[in-house]
Amino acid sequence: MSDSQATLGNVYVFNYYSEEIEKLTVAGEVVTKAPIEPWSRGGEGEGPKFTPRGLIVPRAKPAEEVPGKFGLGNQSVRGEWPSMTRQVTVHIPGPNESGVNLTEDMILLISPYVAILLAPNGHLLDEPKTFKSV
Helix, strand or coil, rough: CHHHHHHEEEEEEEEECCCEEEEEEEEEEECCCEEEECCCCCCCCCCCCCCCEEEEEECCCCCCCECCEEECCCEEEEEECEEEEHEEEEEECHHHHHHCCCCCCCEEEEEECCEECCCCCECCCCCECCCCCC
């Protein structure tokens, strides 16, 4: 990894669904080493606890798809849950569009139905995107 790549931010991807994500693909490359667990079912005598799990996916500088990383512009994301496989295109805005520098992290909340991209301060960076069946 080059020094310039090491200083780029990440996209923190969180599973906001009650099933694990068995496989997550970004720009054509699988980024999950293990499933992303669903929210906690709670302990004995407790109900489910909304505790989304996630993983970190690096950002990339080019304004194109970089397999396994979130480059600038439109990026394909594919999620495989036990009951379905869905795909969505997420727009990763550049600093001029969003005010979020390449060195800053972003947050991507996903379920099989919607993807929501947020800035590190929680501001919405792009309209929520609807996952499509694959």
